[in-house]
Amino acid sequence: MTRRIDRRQFGLGAAGAVLAASSGARLARAETPPIKLGVLLPRSGFQAFFGQGCQRGFDVAATLMREMGHPVELMNGDTESKPEVARTQAEKLIRDGAQLLIGAFDSGQTAALAQVAEQNGIPLVINIGADPAITEQGYKYVFRNFPTSIMLGSGSLGLIKDIFKATGTTPKTAVLMIINDTFGQGMLKGLNALMPKIGMPFEIVETITYDPQARDLSVEVGRAKAAHADLHLAVTRLNDAILMIREMVKQRYEPMGIISPGAPGFYERQFIKVLGKYAEYAYSINAWMDPKQEMTKALEKAFYKAYPDESFDLNIGFSFEAVLIAVDAYKRAGSAKPQALVEALRATNITKRVMVGGPIRFNEKGQNVDTGMAALQIRNEKPTVVLPAASAEMAPVFPVPGWSKRG
Numbered sequence: 001m002t003r004r005i006d007r008r009q010f011g012l013g014a015a016g017a018v019l020a021a022s023s024g025a026r027l028a029r030a031e032t033p034p035i036k037l038g039v040l041l042p043r044s045g046f047q048a049f050f051g052q053g054c055q056r057g058f059d060v061a062a063t064l065m066r067e068m069g070h071p072v073e074l075m076n077g078d079t080e081s082k083p084e085v086a087r088t089q090a091e092k093l094i095r096d097g098a099q100l101l102i103g104a105f106d107s108g109q110t111a112a113l114a115q116v117a118e119q120n121g122i123p124l125v126i127n128i129g130a131d132p133a134i135t136e137q138g139y140k141y142v143f144r145n146f147p148t149s150i151m152l153g154s155g156s157l158g159l160i161k162d163i164f165k166a167t168g169t170t171p172k173t174a175v176l177m178i179i180n181d182t183f184g185q186g187m188l189k190g191l192n193a194l195m196p197k198i199g200m201p202f203e204i205v206e207t208i209t210y211d212p213q214a215r216d217l218s219v220e221v222g223r224a225k226a227a228h229a230d231l232h233l234a235v236t237r238l239n240d241a242i243l244m245i246r247e248m249v250k251q252r253y254e255p256m257g258i259i260s261p262g263a264p265g266f267y268e269r270q271f272i273k274v275l276g277k278y279a280e281y282a283y284s285i286n287a288w289m290d291p292k293q294e295m296t297k298a299l300e301k302a303f304y305k306a307y308p309d310e311s312f313d314l315n316i317g318f319s320f321e322a323v324l325i326a327v328d329a330y331k332r333a334g335s336a337k338p339q340a341l342v343e344a345l346r347a348t349n350i351t352k353r354v355m356v357g358g359p360i361r362f363n364e365k366g367q368n369v370d371t372g373m374a375a376l377q378i379r380n381e382k383p384t385v386v387l388p389a390a391s392a393e394m395a396p397v398f399p400v401p402g403w404s405k406r407g
């Protein structure tokens with residue numbers, strides 16, 4: 001017998017609701033009309049891979065919510081990977097009736113959405129976008145569940161130290177290769193500010209910036225190799241991450257390990273598929289799904305049922321939680337009027353979630369400061385949680401085997 005979930009308890013009983021939906025339960029549809037969510041993502045352009053991944057997360061989330069009797073209508077807009085297009089698409093979706101905006105993966109595009117949301121008095125829930133400045137503008141309609149780049153940086157550095165402690169090996173020097181877009185600039189600023197405060201055991205002896213759309217990183221990797229550092233740190237996107245590793249193999253550049261602190265790329269299925277054995281042992285320190293949580297298991301099951309050949313990653317987790325936040329606020333507000341939604345969003349307190357961390361709740365700036373971090377290492381062709389210990393699936397390996405000693 002399947003227990004029905006009281007819709008008024010949705011915020012506290014979200015895990016049970018998802019579990020019921022994933023097991024095939026079909027609950028009566030709510031009498032209230034669906035909330036209209038304007039979902040803005042880079043579905044085309046150089047970030048299309050990520051936007052399309054997020055869209056799968058939104059589609060699965062909407063299906064699960066509908067099955068639980070919480071109707072959702074997704075109104076999709078393509079930012080084309082450009083901030084100026086993000087702005088015009090957001091304005092169009094608002095004209096077309098969107099009651100709440102969600103987006104947009106990239107910080108520059110998300111910043112444009114935040115301005116539109118504030119100017120039009122329509123709430124925005126950020127699924128992914130790390131630039132700290134977005135929630136430092138005094139906005140009243142902007143809410144972010146994703147960590148800022150400073151949170152990503154501090155959480156990443158802390159877990160990197162934990163890797164060294166757990167494996168009994170500590171590098172003394174490091175080189176940093178980092179993209180020069182909005183996200184990369186925010187990460188660089190954060191890392192430079194945080195490293196002295198956190199007391200990292202290594203010194204960054206070379207910082208190398210580059211365009212994430214670059215098609216050749218031979219010069220940059222050559223500079224990194226010439227630094228003779230113990231550790232290679234990399235803040236990347238997907239395509240340049242693949243180029244970087246290929247060039248490292250080609251140039252026989254073999255540091256003790258490769259760690260990505262708080263950036264996309266290394267955990268992507270395409271990264272693993274294209275690089276094969278050369279993707280193994282790469283570290284990505286990031287906000288991630290907690291594999292020990294029942295809600296995560298339920299979402300993963302529903303996702304692979306719909307998309308058996310796609311990547312279940314943080315893009316899916318945070319996109320799902322964005323819909324969860326919106327629906328929870330809508331149900332508690334009892335209305336889709338902007339001010340009612342904003343007041344409900346401010347009072348958000350979702351204790352059962354998918355991502356590593358504490359409850360989903362927002363401070364006075366609209367930022368969730370309780371989302372945690374996980375250390376992932378590619379093991380057996382899968383991003384595997386190795387820290388924190390409470391969520392770990394395997395133990396971390398460091399130093400890592402050389403290129404010729406794999407497979």
